Every structure is written in C-alpha cells, then in structure tokens.
Amino acid sequence: MASTATYGSWPSPIDAALAAAHDGRPDFVGFVGDEVWWTAPRPAEGGRRALVRRHPDGVEESVLPAPWNVRSRVVEYGGQPWAGTVRADGSPLVVFCHHPDQRLYAYEPDAPDGAPPRPLTPLSPVGDGLRWVDPVLRPERDEVWCVLEEFTGPAPTDVRRVIAAVPLDGSAAEDRTRVRELSDGRHRFVTGPRVSPDGRQVAWIGWDHPRMPWDGTEVRLAGVTDDGAFTEARTVAGGPEESVPQIGWTADGHLLHVSDRTGWWNLYRTARDGGEPVALCPREEEFAGALWKIGLSWFQPLDSGLVAVVHGRGAATLGILDPESGDLADAVGPWTEWAATLAAHGTRVVGVAAGPHSGHEVVELDTCTGFARVIGAPHKDAVDPAYYPEPEARTFAGPGGREIHAQVYAPRNPEFTGPDDERPPYVIWAHGGPTGQAPLVLDLEIAYFTSRGIGVAEVNYGGSTGHGRAYRERLREQWGVVDVEDCAAVATALAAEGTADPARLAVRGGSAGGWTTAASLVHSDVYACGTILYPILDPAAWATDETHDFESRYMDSLMGPIAEVPERYRERSPLEHVDRITAPFVLLQGLDDVICPPAQAERFLARTAGRGVPHASLAFEGESHGFRRADTLIRALEAELSLYAQVFGLDRPDVPRLELRK
The missing domain is CATH 3.40.50.1820 (Alpha/Beta hydrolase fold, catalytic domain)
Known part of the structure; x- marks a missing residue:
C-alpha cells in the first residue's frame, strides 16, 4: 500500500546519474553492405558520439575508441556525419567527420594491419576552418561527395557552402586544391548530393537568407558528366514560400521530394517534363519535419518501388507507401515516435523509434513479412x-x-x-x-x-x-x-x-x-x-x-x-x-x-x-x-x-x- x-x-x-546515463539516442542509421551501423551517445565518455556496428550475429561493436567523436559542426547543428560501403574484397570502408578538428577521415576496421583512421581533408587557418557533412561515397570515382562549409574570415557569417568531391586516396589531406567543387555556390545553404541510380543526374536542396529551410527551399537538379562535373543545374521544385526538406531517387530513376505546398509536408514525385509534381499520398499529415540538420531522412525508396515513410500528425510513425495506389500500411509495434533517420537495403528498413514506455531503439522492419524487431540499442528498464x-x-x-x-x-x-x-x-x-x-x-x-x-x-x-x-x-x-x-x-x-x-x-x-x-x-x-x-x-x-x-x-x-x-x-x-x-x-x-x-x-x-x-x-x-x-x-x-x-x-x-x- x-x-x-x-x-x-x-x-x-x-x-x-541514471537519467544522465540514458541521455541522447542512437542516430544516423545506415547500411554498410548487409550490416547496420549508427551513431550513439556516450555521456560518460565526454559526451562523444560513437560509431556502432552491428555484426551479422547481432553483436554490437563500438567501431572507434575514445576520443574519436563522429559528429559534424556544419551549420553548428551538424547532420549525417558518416557513410560506408563494402570494398571489392568484402571489407567495410567508412568515411566520417571527427568533431574536434572537423576533418573527414577514412577507416577500414577490418584491415589486417589495424591502421587507424587516415585524414582525407586538410585543416584551415581561417575562421573555424573546413567542415564536412552528408557524405556520399562514390567508389567508382575513388571520391566522397559531401557538403563543404568553408570559413573565409573571422566572423561567424564569413562562410560559404558548396557540394564538393574529396579524393579517397588522402591526397587532399594537406592540399586544399585537390578538393573538387561541384555545385556553383548559387545558394548559401545546401544539402548533400543525391545521385540518380544510373549516375547521370544529381539533386540537392538549397536556400538562402533570410529564409530558414522550413520557410522555403529549392530542389536543384543537374547532369553529371563523364569526368564527374555537374552541368546544366536548374530548379525543379520548391520556392521562396515552399519548404522541401528531403529528396531521393526511386530505383527506376524518378526523383521524389517532400513539400509543404498544400500546408502539409507531403510526398511528391517530381515530373520529368517540368510539369506539376504528383502527390503520392495527399493527407493533412506531416511526412517530414524541420531541416535542422543536413541529411535528415523521413523517407527511403525501396527497390520494389514502395517507399518507407515517417508520417503523422503530432506523433510520427513508420509506414510503407505504395506510390501507385496511395495505400499506406503502418508498422506494428509499441513505438509511437520515429526519428528522422531511415535507411533501406533490399526489403529491410531500419530506423530509430521510441514510445511512452521505452527509450529510442534501432528497429528493423522486414517489408515482406511486416515484422518489426529491435536490432540495436535495445531499451532496458533501468x-x-x-x-x-x-x-x-x-x-x-x-x-x-x-x-x-x-x-x-x-x-x-x-x-x-x-x-x-x-x-x-x-x-x-x-x-x-x-x-x-x-x-x-x-x-x-x-x-x-x-x-x-x-x-x-x-x-x-x-x-x-x-x-x-x-x-x-x-x-x-x-x-x-x-x-x-x-x-x-x-x-x-x-x-x-x-x-x-x-x-x-x-x-x-x-x-x-x-x-x-x-x-x-x-x-x-x-x-x-x-x-x-x-x-x-x-x-x-x-x-x-x-x-x-x-x-x-x-x-x-x-x-x-x-x-x-x-x-x-x-x-x-x-x-x-x-x-x-x-x-x-x-x-x-x-x-x-x-x-x-x-x-x-x-x-x-x-x-x-x-x-x-x-x-x-x-x-x-x-x-x-x-x-x-x-x-x-x-x-x-x-x-x-x-x-x-x-x-x-x-x-x-x-x-x-x-x-x-x-
């Protein structure tokens, strides 16, 4: 009693102490081959963000020891700080931003020599230097494409941002001239590039002062030449009073974007002929949120043509959308809030979710069976x-x-x-x-x-x-x-x-x-x-x-x-x-x-x-x-x-x- x-x-x-130990959440999930990786908070280790790898047997491993801190400072709030791929020999290669110096590093955790991460980008003596976010690995070009934020003077506003290509061989680590700039600097703010499945087109989001990204942004689309340059960039969606916080490509080469043109962030397919975009599931619900960090992800197209979406009014849940019929089926489980981080691989969708009785966990949905399960950072009642x-x-x-x-x-x-x-x-x-x-x-x-x-x-x-x-x-x-x-x-x-x-x-x-x-x-x-x-x-x-x-x-x-x-x-x-x-x-x-x-x-x-x-x-x-x-x-x-x-x-x-x- x-x-x-x-x-x-x-x-x-x-x-x-107990509350502090559970502060923060896993974030920025992604696939490296068949493996799921993410970043995780470490309050007891100086508040760093660790990079976590889930092996095929389900074992979680912190890939980099302290003091490695996988976190970007671009626009100060950062964003997607890492990307990974599998080499021809089956071993993983990851590129990440290290918070203290903001350099990009490449790391091969399974390399037989056990070599530490090697820097890919240089330091800069100007202002707060060079920063990087939202990387996209382009192994066929031996490059990583990402957002470059470069300070040009001592003031916080002495800064420029472009999409840039960084060589993976480390040749730019001491030589800024080896970094190729890809976008034209038209916009003060840009997101990372999203490359079409055939590699011949690239899209990104840009906006300018005094607008914030939830006020108005533009979707820019360009061709990609054989030598990896952007060409004939043009605006295909968005505008001064239309917010587009995310874009992505379907497996068959259609560009998707989220827009609030009706007053709600809904998902659209961009018209190839420059006509009006097609709403895939028009609802008075939000299919995205505020773009506070570069590279947030509220939707992910699947190889099957379906689209995984985080949506809702107030609370946000994970659903699988059929863009042809508009049917939307929500994942079943105790999770009532899904974060703005999704990754897809084959029929698997991975995100970060929580509920009123559980903290944030890494959750995987099998779209064939409809079964969802916790695969990382499982909630345990303290x-x-x-x-x-x-x-x-x-x-x-x-x-x-x-x-x-x-x-x-x-x-x-x-x-x-x-x-x-x-x-x-x-x-x-x-x-x-x-x-x-x-x-x-x-x-x-x-x-x-x-x-x-x-x-x-x-x-x-x-x-x-x-x-x-x-x-x-x-x-x-x-x-x-x-x-x-x-x-x-x-x-x-x-x-x-x-x-x-x-x-x-x-x-x-x-x-x-x-x-x-x-x-x-x-x-x-x-x-x-x-x-x-x-x-x-x-x-x-x-x-x-x-x-x-x-x-x-x-x-x-x-x-x-x-x-x-x-x-x-x-x-x-x-x-x-x-x-x-x-x-x-x-x-x-x-x-x-x-x-x-x-x-x-x-x-x-x-x-x-x-x-x-x-x-x-x-x-x-x-x-x-x-x-x-x-x-x-x-x-x-x-x-x-x-x-x-x-x-x-x-x-x-x-x-x-x-x-x-x-």
Whole structure:
C-alpha cells in the first residue's frame, strides 16, 4: 500500500546519474553492405558520439575508441556525419567527420594491419576552418561527395557552402586544391548530393537568407558528366514560400521530394517534363519535419518501388507507401515516435523509434513479412517501470480559442501518493527550436521529476512542427508572445482543473525554450520560478553578430527585420526587462556555446545582480549548445531540483543545495 507524502518530497530510484546515463539516442542509421551501423551517445565518455556496428550475429561493436567523436559542426547543428560501403574484397570502408578538428577521415576496421583512421581533408587557418557533412561515397570515382562549409574570415557569417568531391586516396589531406567543387555556390545553404541510380543526374536542396529551410527551399537538379562535373543545374521544385526538406531517387530513376505546398509536408514525385509534381499520398499529415540538420531522412525508396515513410500528425510513425495506389500500411509495434533517420537495403528498413514506455531503439522492419524487431540499442528498464510516468497527449484552448498541443506527465511513484487536499507542483517544459517539437517518448529526465511527485507538461506551442504550416507560422513575428501565452495557458488550465497547484508552477527550457522561459518570467506572473538553459536573451544582438550563420537571419521571421521593428526587439527582450523578473531562477550555460553565447547570459546576470531576486548560475566548460557530458547533466538536473525544492518548500536531502544569491 502506497504511503502518503507531500508531492515533490518522494524518494525515487531514478537519480540524476541514471537519467544522465540514458541521455541522447542512437542516430544516423545506415547500411554498410548487409550490416547496420549508427551513431550513439556516450555521456560518460565526454559526451562523444560513437560509431556502432552491428555484426551479422547481432553483436554490437563500438567501431572507434575514445576520443574519436563522429559528429559534424556544419551549420553548428551538424547532420549525417558518416557513410560506408563494402570494398571489392568484402571489407567495410567508412568515411566520417571527427568533431574536434572537423576533418573527414577514412577507416577500414577490418584491415589486417589495424591502421587507424587516415585524414582525407586538410585543416584551415581561417575562421573555424573546413567542415564536412552528408557524405556520399562514390567508389567508382575513388571520391566522397559531401557538403563543404568553408570559413573565409573571422566572423561567424564569413562562410560559404558548396557540394564538393574529396579524393579517397588522402591526397587532399594537406592540399586544399585537390578538393573538387561541384555545385556553383548559387545558394548559401545546401544539402548533400543525391545521385540518380544510373549516375547521370544529381539533386540537392538549397536556400538562402533570410529564409530558414522550413520557410522555403529549392530542389536543384543537374547532369553529371563523364569526368564527374555537374552541368546544366536548374530548379525543379520548391520556392521562396515552399519548404522541401528531403529528396531521393526511386530505383527506376524518378526523383521524389517532400513539400509543404498544400500546408502539409507531403510526398511528391517530381515530373520529368517540368510539369506539376504528383502527390503520392495527399493527407493533412506531416511526412517530414524541420531541416535542422543536413541529411535528415523521413523517407527511403525501396527497390520494389514502395517507399518507407515517417508520417503523422503530432506523433510520427513508420509506414510503407505504395506510390501507385496511395495505400499506406503502418508498422506494428509499441513505438509511437520515429526519428528522422531511415535507411533501406533490399526489403529491410531500419530506423530509430521510441514510445511512452521505452527509450529510442534501432528497429528493423522486414517489408515482406511486416515484422518489426529491435536490432540495436535495445531499451532496458533501468528501474521498475512503475516509476515511469503515464503520459497523456492533450489539446488545450489558448487565447482566441486556438488549439495548443501538449503532453502531460502526472506524478507517479508506486510507493507514494500525495495528500487528498494537496495538488502537485508542475513544471512547464518549453522545447527548443522554436521550430521544433517535443516527442511523446520515455525520458528519464522527466521521470526524475514525476517519480518525486513533480508533474511535467511539455508544450508544443504555436510555432511547433507536426501540425502543419499554419500552426508553425503562428509564431511568425510573434516570438515571445505566442510561445509565452501558450505555455501560460497550459499552466493555468492545469491549475484551474485541479491537476496542478497554482502556487507551485515552474517553467523551464533550453535554447529557444530558454528564451521562452526567460520571457515568461518577464511577461507573466504565472510561475513561481524558472530554469533557463543555454538561452537566447538578447534578440537584437542575436540578430546581428552574436550567433552563427545558420540562424543569423532567423529573427526576420520570428520578430521581423530588426531595422524595421527595433522597438519590438527591445520590448520582448528579457535582457532589457530584468527589472520585471520577481521569481527565482537558475541559469545554466555552456561556455563553448557559439549558438547562444555565454556573453548574453553574463550580461543578463550582471543586470540581475543586487535586485533582490534569488537566483543562481552554473557555467560548464567543454559544453556547447545542449549538454552532453554525464557530469554536466547530473549537476544541471540536481541544481534544477534544488531550485524547485527551495521555492516550493520541499525537503530534498538527496541533492546538493543550490546557493541562491540576490
């Protein structure tokens, strides 16, 4: 029989170390011959990304030891960091981007001499150097084709991007001139090349400032000459107000693309004669998402002519589409969320999936039998699942009656229940992006709080993906308004219905969610405290010279061009209105963050000092945008809980006390 104890004071076996150990997910799946490979997080190894190989007997092997870190920094968010093929002798060859120096390396793990990875690309003394992403191996040319990001000066915006060919013999490792540039530099941003089955055509996606890739992109198609050059490039799909986040080729040479031309990201077959593209499964659902990383994959054509697709409204599932009939059959299994990484080989489709009771796993679907099974990174319950929350997907009413989508995680612990006359504290989680989405999956960071008696509500506020373009564009020029209002609406609704204690509501978020958190403390009196992680705090500086190139014009759509509406930037800026903050907060910042630089946090804290508002800050060396190291994750989670304990009046001797200053 469960004991009665104050919400938020319950003991729990899910400590911060356990949550940190399960942070991150497998990603960037691919086939090397018949084998499945992917990248995997290693929080205990400095937060590196390992390259994992699944042998035919099912054994998983970390291909490269620490400190090898398979992760790209192109557009800072990176993307597909590796590619592999099988040599004529049956041995694998992989090419990957190593995070510390951003060079491409080639590696033959089964080579008899056991040679380490060898560099394929040079270092550069200019700016942040040369970076590479979304590689495509072209063994018949002894090359790898990929996106080259090259800094031309010291500023974050002194950068150019092209599709380039790197020789596999290593001759470019010390000689930049040996890298062949393939695309014409027409666009500031490009994805990697997708080569037609006959090798005679190539397609890629491009876009320019001030658009973000979810605003408008173009599909470029070119011929490939006998000497491997691109020729007669032209635009065949997309446009300034049409977002195409992925392209691919069918086995018989048709170009596929996803477009939101109807207001929903649907799958199309590009017309060969330049006519209108053909919708293969027109639905008010999303068959793709926001292109935050180069090389994300929501669909994969199969040799049979069928297409594997990740689709849905809100939640995303894996389906097999017959493009001729439009029939779509979904994979059966406990997984309710599929990530934007798919690979196909013969009749096999591999992806990464999770559910409300399981973390992300590598899952394989046999399209002949319809049978799906976990083949890598299998979920294992770290504790009794009775300590996991039971999430509820809900829709709330916001200002003007607009719909707000959210996931609500009530407190749950098999050993404890709260008093009948008490309502639990709740923390409103604002996701990053803001053009992003909080998936409905098991997250031990959420369980860390719910198993202690603190509820969590993840808000997919207006501007989030998963619900069509109109829902995304609610945030256009309304950032700091719609996101703040939607989070507050969910919080107050939970309090009004008796789910949450109205006096013990908190808000937290990282990156764009850190902005929403700080803006909520400035513009709302709903919350008793907040946790601000690696935030945007000064939009005027962020719109000029205090962020990286990819998002340097993001504010044009989120707030409007700064030259036209400077007052809007000042009015919404948390930095300009720290005098309005009365609720305690903690600010957590990575010192190597070039997306949301620590300078903004430092200015914010300097203006807060001496104002009488209890607050704390923690800065973490070696952490960039988003925390990856186990020790950082532990310290950050415990600091957050200590803040809530002090503000909500909870007894939490299991975490170090966070010293709040005024």
